[in-house]
Amino acid sequence: MTRSMTAYASAETAGPTGTLSCELRTVNHRYLELSPRLPDDLRNSESALRERVAAKLSRGKVDLTVRLRGETRSETLDVDDALLGRLAELARTLEGRFPTMQVQFTELLRFPGVMRQADVDPEAVQAALFEALDHALDALTATREREGAKLAQLLRERLDAIERIVADVRGWMPQIREGLRARLETRLADLKQPVEPGRLEQELVLQVTRIDVDEELDRLATHIAEARRVLGLKEPIGRRLDFLMQEFNREANTLGSKSIDSRSTNAAVELKVLIEQMREQVQNIE
Incomplete structure (x- = not known):
């Protein structure tokens, strides 16, 4: 939840x-x-x-x-009748010795223990x-x-956007590799010295390996699926999502560092924007 x-x-x-x-x-x-x-x-x-x-x-x-x-508290006050009776008896005993003594009712109430607060059941x-x-x-x-449901909807919308970007980059990769091959052929053709046989293929393999992002795209797809699964759990999910945001950000950074095409560079930037928006929302999820 x-x-x-x-x-x-x-x-x-x-x-x-x-x-x-x-x-x-x-x-x-x-x-x-x-x-x-x-x-x-x-x-x-x-x-x-x-x-x-x-x-x-x-x-x-x-x-x-x-x-x-x-x-x-006035409603919970009791009078200690036994103590009050003893005080009255004492007053009568002393009346002969002190004929001018007068005891006011209010003075009796102030005697310690006469008025007591009724016990309240703790x-x-x-x-x-x-x-x-x-x-x-x-x-x-x-x-x-209720607020969590709104946050979950915002996260799902951004996961959908990330998924679309991943699909776009996958679709662009064949064109990016072909563009890389064309640029290498042009550079080798401009060399005045003879080129060793197979040099183009060796250089192409090296460059394609450097820009290969299939693994990053696969991991992003896995993180998307995991985030959607976590959003459906009936337990606190904030910490799990926070960890996933770190993983999302790592793949987006790698994608940007390997980019040699403006489209994939822009895609990496957009990914980081979406991931940061998600991270801000995740900070408020239990």
Whole structure:
């Protein structure tokens, strides 16, 4: 599956302490690099979040931002009735000794331990966090796949163009060899000294060997077929395509270095343009 590494997605869900939101932004990177930003209360979930992201994504620089909003701690406060009762009993005991003593209700609430925050189930909080993250990851993956489909189409169009150039060069080679033979015959004819028998054929064989590009054309055809096969795989393909781009470029350079004809020279230049366009797109594929 061709997937882009550039995408954005967000999702949110209701948790026991408020609304949890997850925001994901990804750009291209050689490896998977996750940069999470979490509220302090959720720091203990970072390791599990990393594992969850790595299960869905294999490459890319990922910025993960988790926010917790709408938290209402007043709704989760409890009064320690037992402690409050002991304080009241103590106040009555001391009332005779300190008749002017007055204890305000608010002062009792400030006594350590009277007001306490109700316990929140950490598993429930983590479950809400994972739910938001999973929704965001699903949306992110869908976006990456849509963008990846567009990239795959661009690559296929350029592979078609490369294939046409390879076919053109194959068709020109017989004419290029004949032109080479004609030039050698002219040069030998211009020599004032006698030419050894078979000299033309020897020189022709040498020159034809130097400009022979059949092997390069065959390898280009093989790379085209392999690239098309890789584009149909259901797994991350970015690294494979990146390697293939290096191989394409190597053959195009060799083709240009062996050229003695303007047509094949222009073809080599056009090949390098197409390969560079593909390479730029491949850098963004997971």
